[in-house]
Amino acid sequence: MTLTTRSTHACFGGTMGFYTHPSTETRTNMRFSVFAPDAARHKPLPALYFLAGLTCSEETFMIKAGAQRYAAEHELILVACDTSPRDLNIAGDSDSWDFGVGAGFYLDATQAPWANHYRMGSYINQELPELIETHFPVCHDKRGIFGHSMGGHGALVTALRHPERWHSVSAFAPIANPCAVPWGEKAFGHYLGSDRDTWQVYDASILMAQHAHPSEILIDQGLSDQFIDNQLHPAALEVAATQSGQRLNLRRHAGFDHSYWFIQTFVADHVAHHAKIMQAS
Numbered sequence: 001m002t003l004t005t006r007s008t009h010a011c012f013g014g015t016m017g018f019y020t021h022p023s024t025e026t027r028t029n030m031r032f033s034v035f036a037p038d039a040a041r042h043k044p045l046p047a048l049y050f051l052a053g054l055t056c057s058e059e060t061f062m063i064k065a066g067a068q069r070y071a072a073e074h075e076l077i078l079v080a081c082d083t084s085p086r087d088l089n090i091a092g093d094s095d096s097w098d099f100g101v102g103a104g105f106y107l108d109a110t111q112a113p114w115a116n117h118y119r120m121g122s123y124i125n126q127e128l129p130e131l132i133e134t135h136f137p138v139c140h141d142k143r144g145i146f147g148h149s150m151g152g153h154g155a156l157v158t159a160l161r162h163p164e165r166w167h168s169v170s171a172f173a174p175i176a177n178p179c180a181v182p183w184g185e186k187a188f189g190h191y192l193g194s195d196r197d198t199w200q201v202y203d204a205s206i207l208m209a210q211h212a213h214p215s216e217i218l219i220d221q222g223l224s225d226q227f228i229d230n231q232l233h234p235a236a237l238e239v240a241a242t243q244s245g246q247r248l249n250l251r252r253h254a255g256f257d258h259s260y261w262f263i264q265t266f267v268a269d270h271v272a273h274h275a276k277i278m279q280a281s
């Protein structure tokens with residue numbers, strides 16, 4: 001579990017760092033970033049993982065969301081990962097912005113030529129937390145996860161599939177029902193194959209209808225989001241929550257689009273949501 005530090009920077013009451021490591025899951029070097037409040041010098045802190053959306057990297061959330069000041073206040077470590085493996089030059093991996101590089105969809109691909117490297121599901125759920133818990137002063141029994149759009153899908157699916165590992169979960173404008181929308185159909189068709197039954201374990205609405213996560217889930221959705229009707233389908237989560245009894249706080253906001261202007265407006269609420277759950281348990 002080797003780790004290379006690319007850069008560190010003082011930021012609010014803590015340190016912002018950018019790192020790379022060789023991944024056993026994706027069989028290539030992966031990049032991630034960590035914000036550690038100064039309080040982590042004295043005691044282990046809960047870690048909150050952010051999964052970004054299509055075309056993003058481990059830098060996007062840390063640069064654009066403005067979450068560090070809230071993480072310092074609440075004494076949480078922030079971790080942001082990349083959205084796919086990179087620099088593999090697999091045929092077709094860079095032909096479109098919504099598939100391949102920058103679009104790993106946080107699943108474990110089963111189909112050639114993707115299956116050897118596109119294993120972001122296991123990377124997020126297991127390998128990255130193990131690495132973080134080895135190299136950073138984080139609690140080993142407190143993990144939160146949130147994300148945006150494709151990353152909102154990833155956060156919900158990861159927490160719903162592994163509730164024993166993820167104690168708090170939230171999302172900004174998640175792809176809520178990927179089996180039923182063009183982004184999900186394209187990605188799942190290539191990564192998982194044509195048998196749609198195999199897609200269901202990566203669909204947050206299907207998973208949530210089957211069983212509730214133990215904690216309340218916070219979701220924010222802008223009503224001027226350009227993707228809301230054709231790609232996101234937030235109402236599918238409300239239907240699912242009714243079926244399983246999931247505690248769901250889905251907030252709709254007039255005037256907000258899909259951008260990081262929307263995320264930075266509500267990110268304080270998300271950090272507080274995770275802090276309240278993880279610090280209570």
Ligand SMILES: N[C@@H](CCC(=O)N[C@@H](CSC=O)C(=O)NCC(=O)O)C(=O)O
Nearest residue numbers: 053054055056097148149150151259260
């Ligand atoms: N390049 C695309 C737009 C891609 C885009 O909007 N990406 C979103 C996530 S979409 C779902 O996962 C994003 O977060 N972009 C980064 C940002 O800084 O806004 C196009 O050309 O339309």
